[in-house]
Structure formats: C-alpha cells, structure tokens
Amino acid sequence: MSIASGFAHDLFISYAHADDKPSGGRTAGFVSQFVTDLMAEVERKLGGALDIWWDHHDLAGNMPVSPEIVEAASQAAGIVVLVSPAYLRSAWCRRERSTFLQALRARARTGAVFIVSIENLAREKLPEEFQDLVGYPFWQQLDDDRTTRPLRVDFETERQTYYDRLCKLVQNVADHLDALAARAPEKRGAIDSVERVVDADAPRVVLAEVTDDLVHQREDVRSYLEQLGFVVLPKRRYSRDDLALHRTQLREDLEQARLFVQLLGPLAGDRSDEPRGMAWLRWSVADEVLSHESIIQWRDPQLAIDTIDDADAQALLRLPTVRSCGLAELKRAIAETLQRPKRTMVAPVPKCVFVNAEGADRAFADQISAWLADHGYIVLDPPNASDPAEWRESWENNLTHCQSLMLIYGQTKPGWITQQVLQSMKVNARRSEPIELWSVCVGPPPVEPDKLSRLGLRFEALRFLRCERGFDETELRRFTDLLEAPGDIA
Template identity: 25%
Template sequence: MIFARQVFISYAHLDNQPLGADQTGWVSLFHSTLQTLLSQRLGSVADIWRDDKLHGNDDFSNEILDQLAGTAVFVSILTPRYLKSEWCKKEILSFCQQAEDRHSLMVGNKARIIKVLKLPVEEGSDLPPVVGRLLGYDFYEVDEERVPHELDPAYGDRPRQAFLRKANKLAWDLAAQLTELQRPSPASAETNEAPAEKPAVFLAECSRDRREARDSIASELACCGFRVLPEARLPDDEDEYLATVGALLETCVLSIHLVGTGYGRVPDGDRQQSVVVLQNELAAARSRSHGLRRVIWLPGGIASAQSAQQAFLHALQTDAALQHGADVVSGDLETAKSAIHTALKPPAPPPAEVPAGAGRVHLVCDANDRKAIVPLIKRLRGRGLEVSLPVFVGDAAQVRETNRQLALDCDAILLYYGAGDEAWKYHQQNDLRKLLGSPRARPLKASLTLLAEPPGDDKEILQALAEPDVLDALDGIGDTTLAPLFAALGLSETP
C-alpha cells in the first residue's frame, strides 16, 4: 500500500501544556522522542505529523482531511480532555471512515490505529468500536494511593526511564507495522516471496507488578520477528474470555506466564478467578493435549499479601498439573528471557537410530552422587546399555534445556535417590511427570526410582511400600535389584 505520510498524531492541545514554564509539553516530547526512535528503527527519517494550531470554533479543515486520507497509521493520545474534544473525535472518526471506505482499516491482524493512554479514560460510544478493542500503550502509572500519573520526565528519573521504555516499544511496533503496510502486494511484487513469518507466542496477561517485565519481553520478541499475542483487548465476560484465549493458544508454539504478587483482573463470570489463573489453566490443558511448550517465571521466595494470589502461588509450586509442559524459572528477568529464547529454538534433529538390542538409560541424580553412581554406571554399561547423566554446570537456561533433551532422548529414566533430600526428589519427579506429556523421539519404556544410601525416613517408607516402580538398593545394587529395568528394556535378569 502507498501512503503520503507515515504517522498522524491526534491529541487535545490542553494535554500539551507544560507543567512548568521551562519545560516541554508532554505531546511535543512524545512526538520528538517517537520521531527519533522510529527513525532509528526504520533506518530512515520517519514522517510524523501533528497539527499544532489551536482551532477554537474553526471548521474541520481540508488540510486535516488531506493529511488523514494519506496517513498509514493514526496515533490517538487518549485523555479525559480528548474524549470531550469535538475536534479530536472528528479526527479519529474521519480517519476510520476513510480507511473503511478503502477496506483498509484492518490490514492483516493489525488495526491502523494506535491507542496511547496518557491518562486512564472511560471510553464511550463516541469513539469508533475498534478503539475499544485495542490493547493500547499505557503512558501512566498508578501510585500506592491509586492516583494515576502520566509518565513525564518532569516527575523524576524513574518516570523518565519508564517513558523511554514505553516509547521504545511503541517505536518497534510502529516500525514493524509500517514495514508491513509499505510492502508491495503479492500481485504487484516482482521479487521473491517474503521470508516465512516466525510463529506466534502467547504472552499471558499479568498483574501490575509484572507489566514492565512483560513490555520488555514483548519488545524483544517482536524485534526477533515473533508475533506476540494477544494483540487486542481480551473480553471482560468470562465465557468469552476463555473461548478467545483458547483460540489464541491454538495458534501459538509457546506460552509465557509472568507470575507476580497481584491477583490480576477478574472477568465477569461464575468462577471469579483472575486472568492469570485462567490463562495458566488453559495453557496447561493445551500442553497436555497438543504439547504446547510453556515458560513460567516464578521468582524464588515470591509471596503475596492478597489471599487469593497467595493460594495460587502455593498451588502453582505444589501441583504438577498446573506446571504441565512448563519450564519454571525462578531467577531474574534475564534468566526468564534466556529460558524463553531457548524454548523458541527449533527442535534438535532426531537422534540416530539405536542399534537393535541396545538401549539408553538416563540417570537422574544429585551432583553429590556423581562418585557413588560409578558402580551403577559400570553395571549398566556391562549389559550393553548407554548411560547419560545430568548436566550441572553452565548457563541456567541451557542446563535446563540440555537436561530436558537428555530425558526425552532415552529408553528409560532411573532416578537415583541418594544424596538428594525429599524436596529434591519431589521436584525431580515433578519435572519428570511434566516431561511425560512432551513429544519424544523414542518411546519411554520405564521410569523408575532407585533407593540408595544414605538411609532416611522417607526412603524407609518407600522401602516398606515396595511399589513396582521403586528399586531398593539401600543394601547394595545387584542384577536382581535392576531386574525391572532390564525387563522393561528387553534384557534378561542376568547376562
């Protein structure tokens, strides 16, 4: 599509009055910042226009109409004053009407309107319906007393940094949209086909204390070419919300959940559960049914003063079903980002076919067990089995992914319960249960727990229960002890 101008900024002039005589108006600052950032992202000078005249009771000018007709993207800076301004409403209504007349208000899955919220507003029926469906860019924050403040550098360094982060995200998104709008249509293109788009990623809604991190992750994924969902405001009705999120998850290869201290908004419905809880539940179900990969950022030691959120935090850390298919990350934001990028890497090629009669056992153990397991490894290798061991040292995300692949690329998993304590055993078993639902290059024939020294109360209970998937080696390891493993792998009890 061909446009005479890239961006039109629509705003109320009252919102550009500076807080002090020696300061720049907020809209002017927004314009100049966006101009610089967008130009850098495009690699050429961005064409951004706004009307700086005070109109009073003037008629809606032909100049404005001409600018709107040739504009690629309309940026609306919403404030209480904007909603009361007949002039502003004329601008946005006129842009939508002209775009719809040309069948181009929505191009692909993107609206050609960007909603910038300088302050929170209650959007009424005077604005086009598409505006209410947009997510928008919040250029304000709410303090401890629930009072909103626009992100204005005049308020200090922290608001200045937040303003620049928001402007940076907007610039990246705008650059991607303008590039797409200005790409030649398939009928007129004479060059080779455009490269295939990267898959979609579901970045779950989160509580207020994780929004800054969510914006950072969304920007980074967009810069890498991934489509980040949701792209529009999700419904307030619970049934509609569940249906919409479920449909979005069907199109994604990864879902990301950033768990904070707040419970989050609650859709209107019978369940009265927050969007954070509902999205995790839907993603876990999609993981069970279709192998959706997930990353949950659950910082260690996190707690909430809200009882509902604290209950969810406890459930998320103790219920394996809520973690299904997820890599649970407890480090900082950069650790979470590393896990996300690792999860988005193309799957490794399937391993070479294993010769007939051979088998591969993945031995899960605590780092302190590495010397104690040497006799076990020799016994297994003596039966012609390949043995893999966990990786303990390296980048946290890479260690997790390597150990995940080792557990997926084997015929049997043997959990060596020796130096590790009860909590270690629980978390290892929890991780292994989640892996059972993941696609595998080779079928898993056995998943067993081997009890080894030192003795302990928990091990004595497991010894007394004598469950079939528990091997008792507290008095030493012999072929009889390993008989269930050998049988599962098609080997006789003795050589």
C-alpha cells in the same frame, strides 16, 4: 514528502489539547515532546524524515471537523492515538477519530492504528474501535498503586523507559511503512492492526495478559522478545464479554505457539466471569493445550507467598511451573527456550499405568483410571478373574508391561498395600527394565490419625498422592509430571 509511497502523510496524530499543556517547569507539553522524539527516531531508523500531520494550534474541542482534517485523515498511512482521560472526554477527538476511521474504510488502502496510553485506562473505557488493539503504555504508576501520570523524559529515572517504549513504537511504525511499500495496491485492505513484519517461521510465544500491577513488567518482556525477532501473541485482546470465546481465542494462539509465559503477582485478577480469577483461567487453558515444559510462569523473588491474603493467587503462585527469579533472568530463559532447534515431532509411545485396587476402592480407582486415559495414558485395571491361577497370570502380566504401578489406599487395610508392594517387587526383579514410578494414592475416607502413619511401610522409591478428601486433579498432575520427568525417578 511521506515515506509511505502513495500517501500524503505517514502518520496522523490524534490527541487532546489538554495533554499538550506544559507542566512541572517544562517548556514543551507531553505531546509536543513525543512527536519531536518520534520524528527523530524514525529518521534515525529509516534514514528519512517522517511526514506527520498534527494540528497543534486549534484543538479547543468545540469546532467542527474541518475539510483540512478530513483530507489529512484520508491521506495518512496510519494514526497514532494518544489516549488519556482528556482524550476520552473530548467530543472533538471523537469526531476526529470517527472521521479517520471512516476515511480508512472508504478507501482501498491500508491503515494502521497505534494506541499510545498516557494514563492507565481500563480496556472497557477505550473507544470500542480500539478495545481489541494492543497499545504502548507511556505512563508511570505512583507508589499509592492507583495514581498514574505520563512518563517524563526530563526525569532521569524514567528516561530509559520512555525511550525504550518509543523505540518499540518506532520499530513497528517502520515495519508498517516498509510493509506498505512491499504490497501491491490492489491487495491492500481497509484497516490493519499493528503487527511486525517477521519471518513466517519465527517462533511464537503467548505472553498472557496480567493484572494492573504487572503491566510494565509484561511490556518489558514483550519488547525484549520482539526485538529478538520472536512473534509475541496475542496481537489483539481476547473477548471479555464472552468467556467461551475468550478460551477459544487463547487456545487458537496456544496451538501455534511454542511457549506460554505468564507473569504472576499477589492479585488473582478479575473474578466477574471466572470465580478463581482470569489468571487461573489462562493457565488452565494453557495446561490443556501445552505440556508443562512449554509453560513458564514467573513471580518476583521478593514476593512472600505466605503473606498474600488471596488464597487463589497464593495457590497459583505455588504451581510447579512458577519460577522465582529476576526479570532479566526470565527473559533470557524464554529466549533460550525459543531459540532451541525445534524437535522433530514423533508420536510418543504412551506410558502404561497399572491402577490396582481392592473391591471397596474400585469406584475411586475408576475415577483415576478415566482421568489418566483421558490424558493419553494406557491404563491397566485390576484382574477380574474368579480363578486364582487366571487372576495371578493377569496380575503378573500387568506388572510386567506397565511403566508405573499405582496402589489405591482408601478403604483397604494397610496390610494389603504392604503385600502388594512386596509381591510386585518380585515381578519387577524379573523385568528387563524396572518399573519407573511406584506410587500409593491415599484415597477417601480421611482418617484420624493420618492414614500414612498406619501404613508402616518405608520404601524410598514410593511416591504418595494425598487424595483423602476425594478426587484431586492437582495431585494427579503431580503424578504425571513425575512419570514424564526425564531420568531415573527413584
């Protein structure tokens, strides 16, 4: 008798016969071992036996789909697909899969598809119906970084990984069966993706897709967070054929998430659509939507950044939002961040920046002012009065009300910068609260020797932005990070 009320079977197992042949001295093949363990864990979790339909005798690959298969597929609450190269090559598996999906669409009941990968397969190699589903990796990568094989429960070093992933699958199967029991039949849809039943108010986190070398670490983080009751996005893979749609899908998830987490390694990722790699694309979208305090990037502390040949991967790893720590420490940090009480959102008063420049540097200053304004800051331009008294009044007014002063040191003489700093200090002394951030943006053109050596000005609170070769968004983000940093910047 099935656990899911109204269904003849709880799960239908779809697999290739070749994947259940014993090897390496084992008496049971991978699929037989997997199904046995799956049934035992579900019984432990739910206190009842799982009704699984699987044909472990007649999967030769050249027979028609029997009426028994059609009946089992149409009466199963879900399907577990064990994906492998043998599965993808099997015409029988293709017919079996098609039969199950057609049965789901034809009946007014809910079905779930659980993808179990026993080899590392590129998304585009999967059947189209499964490419958007997030699966469960049950494979081990060997030390040549290209060969993979199914996890071995009889290997002590792999036993815990195998059972951790099995238990995660079991939890999601249990959640799905519980959800079926809670739904009224008339409200059931045609086919559902696998999603845990969680508190609607549970914090959400976007855990970015990773390069192949970090798949297991990402799965470890995802499993840990889901076990704590957090909602981990994405639930479906984003489009790779349409990059604009990919950005939109990521943005939609980010807008409902409290945190963006990205695991980074020495690889920049696929460059077929994004010149700097997909990892850069994902970070750039997150950077547009979330504040830096809501972005956590991670790298292995054993990774030597200077030895990485890929310049884009190296630059990404040097971002200020990247943490270098153990994976366990990262998981705890993510959980602690998500568990903090959500702050009441009060519209912040935008900070004010006085961008001061002489005539020759006004065009460059306008670029910076426009960028700051686009990012929510109030920007004060240099006075434009011909009357000296009026000019002086406007200049002092700007200095009195700004939170930050930025001087543009491009084509102007070093003496002008020194004079502005000294004169501004006098106004600052009369303010009720001092200027928070003093900065000099070293603008074009580049000069030899270094322009800063010509300045001859030492002031501990002064921060320098290096933009000699033109507008540099990275430097401006460093400036805004300093301006938004809590506490006394100086």
